[in-house]
Amino acid sequence: MNSIGHFLSNEHWPGTAGRTSDIINPATGSVTGKVSLASKTDVDTVIEVAAQALPAWAATPPAKRAAVMFNFRDLLKRHTKELAELLSAEHGKTLPDAEGEIARGIEVVEFASSIPQVLKGEYSEQVGSQVDSFSVRQPVGIVAGITPFNFPAMVPLWMYPVAIACGNTFVLKPSEKDPTVVLRIAELLAEAGLPEGVFNVVNGDKEAVDALLDHPKIDAVSFVGSTAIGEYIYKRGTDAGKRVQALCGAKNHMIIMPDADMEQVTDALIGSAYGSAGERCMAISVAVPVGEETADRLIESLAPRIQSLKVAPYTDPSSELGPVISKQSFDKIHDYIDQGLEKGATLAVDGRGLKLQGYEDGYFIGGCLFDNVTTDMSIYKEEIFGPVLSVVRGKSYDEAVNMVNDHEYGNGTAIFTRDGDAARDFWSRAQIGMVGINVPIPVPVAYHSFGGWKRSLFGDHHIHGMEGVRFYTRLKTMTTRWPSGIRTGAEFNFTAGKDV
Template sequence: MTSVIAHWIDGAGYAPEGGRTAPVYNPATGAVTAQVALADQAEIDAAIASAVRGFEAWSAFSIAKRQQVLFAFRELLNARKGELAALITAEHGKVLSDAMGEIARGQEVVELATGFPHLIKGAYSENASSGIDVYSLKQPLGVVGIISPFNFPAMVPMWFFPIALAAGNAVVLKPSEKDPSAALWMARLWQEAGLPDGAFTVLQGDKLAVDGLLESPDVQSISFVGSTPIAQYIYETASKHGKRVQALGGAKNHMLVLPDADLDLVADAAINAGYGAAGERCMAISVVLAVETVADALVDKIGERIATLKVGNGADAVEPDMGPLITGIHRDKVSSYVDIAEADGARVVVDGRGFAVDGAEDGFFFGPTLLDHVPTTSRAYTEEIFGPVLSVVRVSSYDEGVALINSGQFGNGTAIFTNDGGAARRFQNEVQVGMIGINVPIPVPVAYHSFGGWKQSLFGDAKAYGVHGFDFFTREKAITARWIDPAARADGASAGINLGFPQNH
């Protein structure tokens, strides 16, 4: 009998007997390794009520004490991140080194958050008007909800919760039901670091849990990463219920390759950005826009490198380059896009359909796939595939490439490969995308900048982490104060009655 992965409520695991559950798989073997609890309304209410109590306790901590807890979490995470990486590999399938890389990028935000006192302090203007001072305070929102995707079960939550907690909020994290254990591991680490019970709550579940967070009057904001249709639903529903929302959606990231680019560098970058984590990244490069004069040579170079890639169980002693996809259903969906591209006239240069790993035939594997001459009218081009499928689209010029990028519905990430600084400068100004790489294939900003796209890739005004994160998780009060001079009070002076609108002087 498989174990049940529980919620984390009031500082302890909680999974009522007889409740709804869903299977959790090891994607490399296809075996069910556990069941995850799916919250009903009673558990949703209990989780949010616990967070309300946790906020009362945590927000009363001094800035100095909050900072000490964040530093303690950072040190514990750094010492034990190997445990977390193993959990990620077992439930998501990415190779261990990639899981460690995910944690490292999340830890950057933890480290940013440890310096939070500077970023949440207010401002003071003395004598803004005669005898009047104006100053501002930044205060926490209260209980905040985080709804995270399956592809980064540690990093994406860490984009949000270190900053939310640093600012004094309480967090309710709803992880993906496909890989729920990382969230519980981090909850226990926060408890060990000294966070009061309730300030970090894990609510396992499906749409019922999501809607419970979106609709609860006790939840003040929602942070989300996932597909565009769900991001739009999250944004509309949470906004309707009066919440702040940052909802990061899908992507179709392009790499524009100009004739002067180093094609070996480009081919390496295309492999790394297209097939890392089996393509299950919102910042994956899924389309290579190759100027026609170098397209044949580039396709050959990418194909040569694909032939060297090893696919297998990410936990093996000899680590492969790429692991499986998250579920069999998702693998079949990715395969269907290759069928669509081929039917629409694309050439399948390297075919990952029907890929199997010896000894792991039940795993959810899909081989690295390379498509050439992909029509821009094909759904394989216009829709997010979220798998190890790299499409080559040939363009005649820089201008045609930029026009294609800008005509798409998404605006998450993009890259240009060139040795022409003038072309790169034009690109960064002309392309309508939120995150841009120049000879960098995966331009995920460092923690002190902010992550987020344009168009259908971001709903809401605030990006993730950086300054945007601290602004999102705090609200400002402006105070206008006048203290009567003791000498004037002794003289009995009075300003008199004036019904006009106050003016500064």
């Protein structure tokens, strides 16, 4: 059985708290390891190490920081399959999904490798008589990252490569449900040449989170997770005077216009609604076909594809849908399905009741499809975070757009259409942070930034890309005037008889 501790000064560290939490294989329901839960004292120890490492790392030339990121990127690429295996074993997602997660994280490391170019300041000559002005961006200090279970590799990689490349030190508090891949990646970062104390991992629960939020030496906090916890972290962190970005929950809609290619729509929904068992903040969980005919064609095309999804553990190469993360999630998803039925929605595809031979205690739920969902139902309003897609039949395009804009969440949305005018109108009007046009999961590439609107984001900055650089740095502007060394009557010619 694995015993997982923390990572401090480029070494594994058991901590002193003596508390642990079980690591459970979601495919079997069995305990595969124990992870240490840090006390406030443990967190204080880790932060002190990060504080000691900060001055030297902040003074390290950006080109040398970038060189570490280049090495790190190569190591991640070399170890992708190993990392994917570790990830899938604890999370449950399929190996191709896990490998894709690692690949998206590597993109951010590649962006962080360009930090010398990104950190270039601005200079204005002669803003006044013999007065010049210029600006630079300097590291904010010690950054804490608090990350969720659903992307245990990628989401942390959205944070610390950019933060570290900008000259900060970093303390990561990952999910205690699947911590192993995080610690293996920490080893690779040390192997890449990162100095001791610059990147540290502390595993824990609410006690560790509160210790990070309250500690006076933590300057900034990045969070990805549920809205309830994100709002708590934002308030507690900002009350303590910290810079906080909290990326939170979602209820992502896809509008399907009558002219859309239904085969393309079906493929898109299978991947975006059921990939990673629906445990994505960018999952499409609401489909809005415009018009009854469009809705009927969608259900006819989609239902058999959902029914044919191969549900299996990640060790089966043909698996398309793995288990959800925990018994708690499993029960919560079933409760939402019951609520939808009680309110009159039609369960067109029922994925409940799966029992896989040899995995009877696993947390497997097949793909579920609700039709005739209305906007007053909990399955429409709330984030289910499972393989459940709701179809809300829209009477018109305007009704569909209003549906998107009236929802409390504003993370991602998409429209499928052949009409360029409708597409442009949609992205212009959508009150959403990330919009896809015939793209079901509009996650930006690493040099753009990821983030939602409304209750999907607390704070002023999105993550990675230039928004990440701005969050992890402070702007400093200098205005300079130097007394002139040139005096009236000065001799500008070489003096005869003297060496030049």
